[in-house]
Amino acid sequence: MFAFAVWVMPPLYDLFCEVTGLNGKTGGQYEAVEVKVDTSRTVTVQFVVTKNESMPWEFKPKVGSIKVHPGEEVEMSYMARNLTGTGMVAQAIPSVVPFKAAQYFHKTECFCFNQQPLQGGDSADLPLRFIVDQDVPKQVHTITLSYTLFDVTEQKRDLLAGLAGAAAGP
Template sequence: MEPQSKRSVIALVLAAVGMFGFAFALVPLYDVFCDITGINGKTATEPTAASDRVDRSRTVTVEFVAYINPDVKWQFTPQVTQVDVHPGETKIIKYDAKNLNSQASIGQAVPSVTPGIAAQYFNKIECFCFNHQPLAAGEQAELPLVFYVDPDLPRDIKVLTLAYTLYDVTPDVQPLTQSNEQENEVINVELL
């Protein structure tokens, strides 16, 4: 192979590795960017402490919405569709969930806030979205949300919408039966 061809091949391989590395790092970089800027309405996924100050000079309307991923066979709705809060005031609301499957399944709610800039001012003290929600077939549950809106919320924002999208995160792992274990032993012996 000629020296110029070798250089071209090496350059192409390095470019491919570089593109793969960039694509691999893109999702975590996007998440960090969204967390810093509040773009895309991402909210914190960890509990925060209650506010020690309340701004009683104004109120903010918080609307609650629930979406269900098409693959999820659950009912999922907020018990109230909106509440008025003073920034800094702690509120509790609940969502109702029911597993409509004929078997147990696990749900995970992913929150987002609009307008996106308001996400950094919406603080969840306790939220069902922090954990997976396992429900037996036909089981119902009330899922609590304890939150407050930070008093530093810009005054021009008077309405926030908190939307949860529910996903099925039930693992697709089938437990090994005795016959499966015996088949695995036979395969392992043949490989040796």
Template structure:
């Protein structure tokens, strides 16, 4: 092989090596992008967070009032309430609000919040990007915690909807992770009315 041929072969091999290195270097960022978009490997989608960050997809012509409600179940001795009763948001904008929770018992308690959105047609346009309701929450005796909800209303929400309510009911969980049920009252039969009434 001539010296010129050897030089051309060496240049081709060098070019191939550079391309392989570049592909390997880009592989991890590419994988992260795929994970962000698809949710693979536990990565949550960043599309909703990106929307609204630079003003894109925000409907500045509309304001929707979002009200917040928080209720602890009767078996959960906690204070639980939103720190703000309502906010007005532009569809597409990302908004942060917090709920206050405090364990009034003298022992640690684990609970789980269950959300509800009304009116029901708004529910599929209400995206919770981050929420304490995604996981169980444990508060030590007397512990107080601020619980974040990061949400976004889809700009495609029905134009007739101008108010949405997000409510949470916090339930106490037992050691097996099941919801604690109120103790049933003993009952006795009232034969004169043929109905069951609470004893006592």
């Protein structure tokens, strides 16, 4: 039962959310195309984080919100710090609300595309680049991007071992 809940359910849930648009899931990495920036309006993007209750890391956005013009590429970052004395691997799962805005929020670079290994006591800046599509409905004035951080150390011991080997050097 535990194995089913840990390894089978998350991929099925992700697939369900991607197909239905439920939970504000974004459609993965966005390929940039030539667009015009709509300077006639702004959209406020809010950044919210939560941690799974068993995640002993500090995790927060560098800013709480920013105003963007639709079509403009924006770069910002999050800070993560492993508060334990041992190495861990984290995975961030995004969600966007309002749900109707999720299809207009495109991440071009995101720490959520990969697991994040950190040795005990280490910290990292986690980059995020995104575009709020110029076709976002005019009634959308605020988009909230939320990340939940999960501990995936047990599933990614090899990634953590590689990080420890690189830190030791030749």
